[in-house]
Amino acid sequence: MRARVFLAMTLAAAALSAQAQSPVSFERILHADSEPHNWLSYSVTPFNQRYSGLTQITPANVKGLQQQWIWQARSLEKFETTPLVVDGVMYTVEAPNNIVALDATTGRPFWTFTHTPAPEARPCCGRVNRGLAILGNTLYMATIDALLIAVDARSGQLLWKTTVANAAERYAMTAPPLIVEDKVIVGVGGGDNPIRGFIAAHDAASGKELWRFYTIPGPGEPGHDTWSGDSWKTGGTGVWNAGAYDPETRLVYFGTGNPAPDWDGSKRLGDNLYSDSVVALDVNTGKLKWHYQFTPHDELDYDSTQVPVLADIQYRGQPRKVMLWANRNGVMYVLDRVTGEFLAGKPYVKANWLDGFDAKGRPNRVKFPSAEGTLIYPHVHGGTNWAPPAFSPRTGLFYVASWENSASTAIAGQFPKAATANNQQTAMGQTNLIPFFNNDTEPFGVVRAYDPQTLNPKWEFRLSDITWGGTLVTASDLVFSGGRDGYFLALDGNTGALLWKASVGGQINAGAMSYSVNGKQYIAIAAGNSLFAYALP
Amino acid sequence: MRTKTFTAALILGALCALFHHTPLHAQHETASDLLDGETAFKASCANCHGPDGDQIQGIDIGRGRLRRPMTDAELVQTILTGIPNTPMPATQMSPAQASQVVAYLRARWASISATTLVGDAARGKTLFDTKGDCASCHRVQGAGSGLGPDLTTIGAARTAAELQRALTDPNAQVQxxxxxxxxxxxxxxxxxxxxxxxxxxxxxxxxxxxxxxxxxxxxxxxxxxxTSPMPSYATTLTAQELTDLVSYLSSLRTR
Incomplete structure (x- = not known):
């Protein structure tokens, strides 16, 4: 492992082209919406609304967007990263685990920090990374060989690295770390393998582990009896996407993954807590405050590793601190994030595995894998998967890119079979476009705006193909999204009307972001193996 | 290459009788198992035995003509371990996969008519070029139109039954x-x-x-x-002509 500093692109050059850089305090991250020219964490603030306060690009002028630059990764892995931007410097990840600092106005590199993962690293679904975190002048990256690495944001030099878990045991990390005060909080993925998942807080200065929360309770802990026999020891339940934080509740929130083995529930009888759940943890101790399990005893790989979106809204006539969640299991939820109370749940795509909820929000499951095969909606890859959604406090709408009309044939104890040709073409996202032949009976992608009050869509924009992309919403009510067919789109956030599009020549496997430098607003999106930046002329 | 005939209904009958008392896992197989078995057959067995299972002299595993009657367990074992001192190698299949292949073969044998006609590939080629007018849409070895699928190696990709269905019911299965x-x-x-x-x-x-x-x-x-512009030949060709054409198409295996 070593840092490469490009001779021709020194820090002096950085100072010339970028705005004055100051250390990123946690207060800045917490209130990142007050400096919308920067993008300081995965989805702007720890509320994960992916709402940019920038307004230079509007529904009236967005049709004039022009490509400003392209940065091509020297990697054929899927490009799932949302970059950070701090005062004119962009930080992104070249998969699997190289950090690159770019001039955000030109896409030219300042430096590259190279990390070659250990050969033991075998992440289930791609050697990918979804993003970095920054605190002070330090960048943090969780790696596929289960290390947490700290790098100097100015020089690209390694500051420290610490082993979070043993990659040889199939642990892997792909998610952006969550910064809370002086802690770097990460989860471990690998939950399709016989791991025991956990979330850990590390000291931002030293890397020392401060607390650890196992997503599967041990003997004597509440919930341990939801696992039969010794299945708790190897029950998966990884954590592989961004977490959230609310400074008022002082709780961190993470979604958890599927129980293992994925398809054979007979080996792990019970609800399998806290798989497919959201867990709310005390930020100081890591102790569980509450949980809500979206899919008890999952047998279809319905990870709940979506990005938790926090919002303070008027809900049914009262101010309420809620959490919005479009789950892989095809159901959209509104939860009270203070107490964990289930407020509402409703399928947002075709979902037939449940027919309702009890008073506490436990789903009533009506479809089960069978020997002859059971057609279950949504597909094993879900109504949505990991891609980040967005929420606008201006429109009050929740913007989600999802798969509609997708299904799997669930066979007891076996990997589910694709129900249609379109699903068969899908393997957690490819980097390159593929010929596409589907018809209207097969799954398709759709970007929808949901009203949290009703969980009904206000509008939708339909894509031919499915989508692994996320959404971005801006303060001028523009929504940016895209999908597998390789178009980057600007939609009217109030109506869903298509306002602009660009063919990016590779499928979009990430969420878009926005920043500005010297008064010019940019929109950036990763697609194929490249990063694209757009702005008005 | 020619389509083999199974006027030898007696052989099949005897085989069926032999197998009748050795029911396999058939009662437990799902449609998905059969599809998996077909996939494994095409991916592995067909490389030597051919898509119709008739490429090894003296046997036709596509129609159940084996050197001797075999139980399911024996067939599974043969797939797993191969046959020593012959070109039949051991495969990398799991026992479950091998069982699916056997189930697929059993189902296939059961569906084959014992009264299949004899095909003549030479007559089939003439039909291809004349009465069938196939080259107006299809290409073989560079000759013909590129509008429809290139048929240069179609015999290696499709079974005779699939080709027959494509000729008589062209919209039944379109790639x-x-x-x-x-x-x-x-x-x-x-x-x-x-x-x-x-x-x-x-x-x-x-x-x-x-x-x-x-x-x-x-x-x-x-x-x-x-719908496909491909016409159905169910009524425009006789049964014998269809068999001849299938025989010709089955012979198209290499460039």
Whole structure:
């Protein structure tokens, strides 16, 4: 492992082209919406609304967007990263685990920090990374060989690295770390393998582990009896996407993954807590405050590793601190994030595995894998998967890119079979476009705006193909999204009307972001193996 | 190459009788198992035995003609371990996969008619070039039209039963890349062709004049899949002619 500093692109050059850089305090991250020219964490603030306060690009002028630059990764892995931007410097990840600092106005590199993962690293679904975190002048990256690495944001030099878990045991990390005060909080993925998942807080200065929360309770802990026999020891339940934080509740929130083995529930009888759940943890101790399990005893790989979106809204006539969640299991939820109370749940795509909820929000499951095969909606890859959604406090709408009309044939104890040709073409996202032949009976992608009050869509924009992309919403009510067919789109956030599009020549496997430098607003999106930046002329 | 005939109904009958008292796991197999078995057969066994299972002299595993009657367990074991001192190798299949292959073969044998006609590939080629007019849409070894699928190696990719069905019921199973599509432009112009790809905003066709065509969906009044232009030969060819044509197509295996 070593840092490469490009001779021709020194820090002096950085100072010339970028705005004055100051250390990123946690207060800045917490209130990142007050400096919308920067993008300081995965989805702007720890509320994960992916709402940019920038307004230079509007529904009236967005049709004039022009490509400003392209940065091509020297990697054929899927490009799932949302970059950070701090005062004119962009930080992104070249998969699997190289950090690159770019001039955000030109896409030219300042430096590259190279990390070659250990050969033991075998992440289930791609050697990918979804993003970095920054605190002070330090960048943090969780790696596929289960290390947490700290790098100097100015020089690209390694500051420290610490082993979070043993990659040889199939642990892997792909998610952006969550910064809370002086802690770097990460989860471990690998939950399709016989791991025991956990979330850990590390000291931002030293890397020392401060607390650890196992997503599967041990003997004597509440919930341990939801696992039969010794299945708790190897029950998966990884954590592989961004977490959230609310400074008022002082709780961190993470979604958890599927129980293992994925398809054979007979080996792990019970609800399998806290798989497919959201867990709310005390930020100081890591102790569980509450949980809500979206899919008890999952047998279809319905990870709940979506990005938790926090919002303070008027809900049914009262101010309420809620959490919005479009789950892989095809159901959209509104939860009270203070107490964990289930407020509402409703399928947002075709979902037939449940027919309702009890008073506490436990789903009533009506479809089960069978020997002859059971057609279950949504597909094993879900109504949505990991891609980040967005929420606008201006429109009050929740913007989600999802798969509609997708299904799997669930066979007891076996990997589910694709129900249609379109699903068969899908393997957690490819980097390159593929010929596409589907018809209207097969799954398709759709970007929808949901009203949290009703969980009904206000509008939708339909894509031919499915989508692994996320959404971005801006303060001028523009929504940016895209999908597998390789178009980057600007939609009217109030109506869903298509306002602009660009063919990016590779499928979009990430969420878009926005920043500005010297008064010019940019929109950036990763697609194929490249990063694209757009702005008005 | 020729289509083998199974006037030897007696042999089949005897085989069926032999197998009748050794029911396999058939009661437990799902349709998915059979599909998996077919996939494994095509991916592994067909490499030597051919898609019809008739490429090894003296046996025809596509129709149940083995050197000796075998139980399911024996067949599974043969797939797993191979046959020593013969070209039949051990496979990498799991026992479950091997069982699925056996189940697929059993189902296939059960569906084969004992009265299949004898085909003549030479007569079939003549039909291909004349009465069938197949070359007006299909190409073999560079000769013919590129409008439909290239048939140069179709015999290696399709079984005789599949070819027979394609001739008599051409819309029963069309590969995704061979589906036909019609676009109607806003001015009423219609263009038909093989769909090469489409996305949210555009459609790409190889039109009936073999030109690559791109359309913006905004310029289209309608766009939809249509049935294949391939005619059914169920009534225009006799049973013997169909068998001859299938025999010819089955012989097309290498470039």
């Amino acid at each position: 995704p890349q061979d589906r036909y599509y019609r676009v109607t432009l806003n001015d009423g112009t219609q263009v038909e062709g093989r769909l090469l790809s489409h996305d949210t905003f555009s459609v790409h066709l190889l039109d009936s004049n073999q030109r690559l065509r791109a359309f913006s969906k905004a310029d289209l009044r309608e766009a939809a899949f249509i």
